[in-house]
Amino acid sequence: MKGAIIDAIKDLVVENFGMEKWMDVLENAGLPRTTTFSVRKDVPDETVLAVVESISRTLNLSPEEVADAFGEYWVTVYMPKVYKPYYRGVTSARELLLKMDEIHRKATQNIPNAHPPRFEYRWEAPNVLIMKYKSPRKLMAIFMGLAKGVGKFYKTPLQVEQISEDEVRITFPE
Ligand code: HEM
Incomplete structure (x- = not known):
């Protein structure tokens, strides 16, 4: 990695x-x-x-505590410092999460051996997003910690729950 x-x-x-x-x-x-x-x-x-x-x-x-601490740190401290351009023009948690697939493709396209995670999106309701996490690494806890970190960064109380082996339900405040 x-x-x-x-x-x-x-x-x-x-x-x-x-x-x-x-x-x-x-x-x-x-x-x-x-x-x-x-x-x-x-x-x-x-x-x-x-x-x-x-x-x-x-x-x-606990592994969840490590994942949540890492997710919050990566999204709110490290990323805005090191990957600033990706945040430009993005004003909400919803927008940043929807850009995740594209961001991972772009951030790794010049790196040999990078195998970025990919994401698929489906709206279950106007404020309920199903996000599918596709990676052979299967770091589901880390993925969820990162999604929660996005909520923290935009001060948006998100609910993130795992609904299957590779899918989470993200509920945005209405
Ligand atoms: C601007 C924001 C972000 C950038 C630039 C970024 C970039 C990266 C990079 C470069 C890797 C390593 C990939 C590799 O070595 O193959 C990675 C891994 C990962 N990213 Fe992000 N990331 C961002 C935000 C997020 C967010 C918000 C999530 C989840 C909602 C996420 C989920 C993951 C996961 C789960 C991995 C672990 C590798 C895997 O599962 O295969 N990332 N990211």
Whole structure:
């Protein structure tokens, strides 16, 4: 996966728990305490998953808590800083979520070996969106954490619930 993901995870852990804890996370994931990741390079999926899993163990958080914290951080802090252009002209949670398929295609088109997630959309009611998450990685908890993060960024109270193996129902306030 693109190094940006693990870079954001590192920032989040260091800001909230300190550098020592981040090093503990690395060690518990079977990596040297001084490991660094380049934002531009690819990091193997297994490494990213080992680190996420280690965060949950080392910091005593449930996988959902890790996913929600990551989702909020990625969408409200890291992305607006690093991927600013994608937010330009987007004024609501609804619009940003509807742009996700296109954003992932564009953000990864020049990266060899990138396999971005794809999304399909279907409206169940004027304020109820079914979003299908298509990725062989099956990071459903992370996907849901990110969708909730979009709500936080636009200060829109969203309800996000999983309705099948690869679909969530997102209810916007009326
Ligand atoms: C401007 C906003 C965003 C940008 C630029 C962005 C970009 C990226 C990039 C570059 C990757 C790595 C892909 C790869 O290495 O193959 C990724 C992964 C991912 N993104 Fe985003 N992302 C954004 C927002 C979101 C949001 C809001 C969601 C969910 C609603 C989301 C869902 C995911 C998931 C679940 C993955 C993990 C990889 C997978 O499932 O296969 N992203 N994103």
